[in-house]
Amino acid sequence: MDVSLPPEDLQNIFDALPDVVFFIKDTGCRYTHVNLTLLRRLGLRNREELIGRTAAQVFPERLGGTYLMQDQRVLDGEVIENQLELHLYANRAAGWCLTFKRPLMGGQAVAGLIGISRDLGMPDSRHSSFTRLQRALEHMQSNYGAPLRVQTLADIAGVSVAQLERLFKRVFQLTPQQLLTKLRIEEAMRLLHTDVNIAGIGQACGFSDQSAFARQFKATVGIPPRDYRALVRGSHAQRPRPPQARSGRAG
Template structure:
């Protein structure tokens, strides 16, 4: 059987047709060599050619750029990042959840760059036969996310195995139950950080075991520490509106 191989430009042409997907290829210096129109629009540059040869450090706020560089470095060492749930901040836009995948580009046995996509997290599939049952589980998670919830207990509550629950969640919500729980906790934390409670108290109220665990998860997901996020909100550095739960 003849194997079909698409060139980077052919891939780019395909991803230009998807407005909810960011597509990019970078070299070993983390500089963009290919980007689609969606990425151009979200960094506020009309012509994608103006992005080529530049790194995220030149295009994104430092808090986000630092996270992206760390991801890139992991991939350039040979790691594949798959279905990473992230909260991205876009200029003049509300916050948006996405699932990111990055993998090395290998030629003749050596890594010559990386390729990646970030897909916007869409609406749940309400037509799926399991939607109502899963919606009850999500409602339970929304009411108890501050507690130490376990996926095994959620599976027992819904009458299925852990594997079945994870499969159904990915089919209906596009993310796993654990990712859903993280999403609910981070959204709640973002709302509370607009107030005056201490960061430690907010972390505890959102179900994190301690302040360091809260800071790690928040930075990994949002791209900045809870303290930096609060400072950004208070100085009005950008328009930030936490998205509502799925």
């Protein structure tokens, strides 16, 4: 039985999910279908304002070009699964999400791409393992600038490494490594609003060298640290603010 839905029906379904961005793009990386969440976060009123445009045309220049390059990789056949990203929108503070993108096939050829970005929410504090995982999280929050072994976190939580990985995804929606990356990038963003030099920021946030810091920052935020600093200094009206660090939450 064919249970596939037309793009318009998918769009209407995702309209009801305020914590999920949904989109379909054609082979020119132009939006063909979007949900209301994406419109609102871009400060737009009608889908017609976004349909037919690329990410490079609706996001700040430094970000839009990077998002466009990611779309091209997907059109070339790459599948993006569960990628931790920090999205910067014109009308809101930075927001953490998990992104999924895959090519859309039309017969034997790629006809476009489809994707969602799901906001990270509050951790599941009612889970039976929350308290022990909270101890591991607090250790990460206090020591993100130093090398951290997953085994050490597992020992603090009193579970095996395999259990730690499974429980972190269940409670925090992230793996331990993703959560550590999130903590490090949040602190790096905060420091990039200051005059601390970029090499020093990378070292303070636990990266082995400046190139490793730049690669991880770009993979997560969409632009290199230097461009992020220029972005936040270049427009006071639309300045993307780093997420507020909050004890005990993953997003």
